[in-house]
Amino acid sequence: MTTPLAPVLLDVAGLSVSFATDRGRVTAVDDVSFSVRSGEILAIVGESGSGKTVTLMSILGLNDPRTTFVDGSVTFRGRPILGLPDRDLRRIRGKDIALISQDPMTALTPVHTIGWQIAEQIRAHEAISRAGAARRAVELLAEVGLANPAEAAGRYPHQLSGGMRQRAVIAMALSCNPALLVADEPTTALDVTVQAQVLDLLMKLRKDFGSAIILITHDMGVVAEVADRVNVMYAGRIIERGTTERLFADPWHPYTWGLIASIPPLDGPRPHRLAAIPGMPPTPETMPAGCGFAPRCRFALPRCAARPPVQRAPGRSALCVIGPEDRAPRRAEILGPLGDAA
Numbered sequence: 001m002t003t004p005l006a007p008v009l010l011d012v013a014g015l016s017v018s019f020a021t022d023r024g025r026v027t028a029v030d031d032v033s034f035s036v037r038s039g040e041i042l043a044i045v046g047e048s049g050s051g052k053t054v055t056l057m058s059i060l061g062l063n064d065p066r067t068t069f070v071d072g073s074v075t076f077r078g079r080p081i082l083g084l085p086d087r088d089l090r091r092i093r094g095k096d097i098a099l100i101s102q103d104p105m106t107a108l109t110p111v112h113t114i115g116w117q118i119a120e121q122i123r124a125h126e127a128i129s130r131a132g133a134a135r136r137a138v139e140l141l142a143e144v145g146l147a148n149p150a151e152a153a154g155r156y157p158h159q160l161s162g163g164m165r166q167r168a169v170i171a172m173a174l175s176c177n178p179a180l181l182v183a184d185e186p187t188t189a190l191d192v193t194v195q196a197q198v199l200d201l202l203m204k205l206r207k208d209f210g211s212a213i214i215l216i217t218h219d220m221g222v223v224a225e226v227a228d229r230v231n232v233m234y235a236g237r238i239i240e241r242g243t244t245e246r247l248f249a250d251p252w253h254p255y256t257w258g259l260i261a262s263i264p265p266l267d268g269p270r271p272h273r274l275a276a277i278p279g280m281p282p283t284p285e286t287m288p289a290g291c292g293f294a295p296r297c298r299f300a301l302p303r304c305a306a307r308p309p310v311q312r313a314p315g316r317s318a319l320c321v322i323g324p325e326d327r328a329p330r331r332a333e334i335l336g337p338l339g340d341a342a
């Protein structure tokens with residue numbers, strides 16, 4: 001899977017994002033750090049409102065600079081990119097980093113065929129003839145698994161199914177051979193079978209093109225299937241991180257336990273455990289000073305009112321007061337025994 005020596009492509013250090021609102025300045029992302037190496041799939045997982053999209057948009061320079069305050073550092077291939085002029089950021093976004101959003105319709109215009117749109121995207125970044133770009137567009141549509149790529153190229157977005165549209169958007173994202181694909185809930189709008197196909201496609205692209213992928217999702221099942229490493233985000237912070245294997249074998253944070261308990265089974269009815277995490281995440285306006293999860297955590301202690309300590313082991317960490325000796329019995333209350341790791 002990941003080569004440990006692959007170079008760091010994207011490095012995010014101490015990223016904090018706050019917004020100017022009617023009620024003053026509120027923090028949505030608080031001291032987030034992570035890096036992505038070439039060719040790896042990093043998942044950022046958390047419920048709606050945990051700060052995943054705000055993190056991404058800030059990295060890509062897509063926030064409204066009039067109301068958004070971004071601190072910290074972001075480097076891409078060793079070059080600082082936070083605060084670069086819009087023109088430079090646009091070049092990086094189109095060529096080196098491509099964004100695949102939740103709703104393919106936001107990336108496509110309804111008035112042109114998808115072949116035309118992909119070809120235009122290619123021509124924006126490459127000196128290539130119109131006919132050459134059109135041919136390349138059809139090749140890309142074949143690459144992302146569209147059965148009749150030449151015919152699909154001649155269709156308008158509304159003439160394609162949701163799954164085909166998302167494949168077309170992925171083809172467009174690939175058109176400049178980006179080193180990093182950022183996929184924000186790419187399968188949320190799709191039905192389960194098509195979801196699995198699109199995830200397979202992302203894994204194939206990593207293999208064939210060597211692209212690194214940041215996958216934003218709220219679904220731990222998706223994480224287990226495709227990611228090499230995981231950042232679990234809650235209330236604007238990364239509250240647990242590690243390799244996918246370690247994190248699922250031995251999750252440390254009660255929020256991660258709840259997310260894992262919420263994975264629906266492949267067959268049979270959805271479990272009652274979907275309600276494993278009662279309550280709602282805080283908003284930036286209601287963010288507690290200490291552990292953001294404490295108000296929903298059945299294991300919370302008075303000291304959770306202060307910022308939680310970082311627990312570490314090689315290649316992983318979690319922000320929680322629960323120490324190694326207390327972890328297994330508490331986790332078993334939510335997940336049952338987890339074998340040796342527990």
Ligand SMILES: Nc1ncnc2c1ncn2[C@@H]1O[C@H](COP(=O)(O)OP(=O)(O)OP(=O)(O)O)[C@@H](O)[C@H]1O
Nearest residue numbers: 019021028047048049050051052053054055283284
């Ligand atoms: N411009 C803004 N002004 C004020 N608050 C904002 C602004 N943009 C986002 N937020 C808030 O920041 C928090 C984090 O939002 P974000 O969209 O990053 O969450 P998310 O984890 O990506 O959720 P989702 O899965 O729903 O996209 C939310 O509470 C959101 O309401």
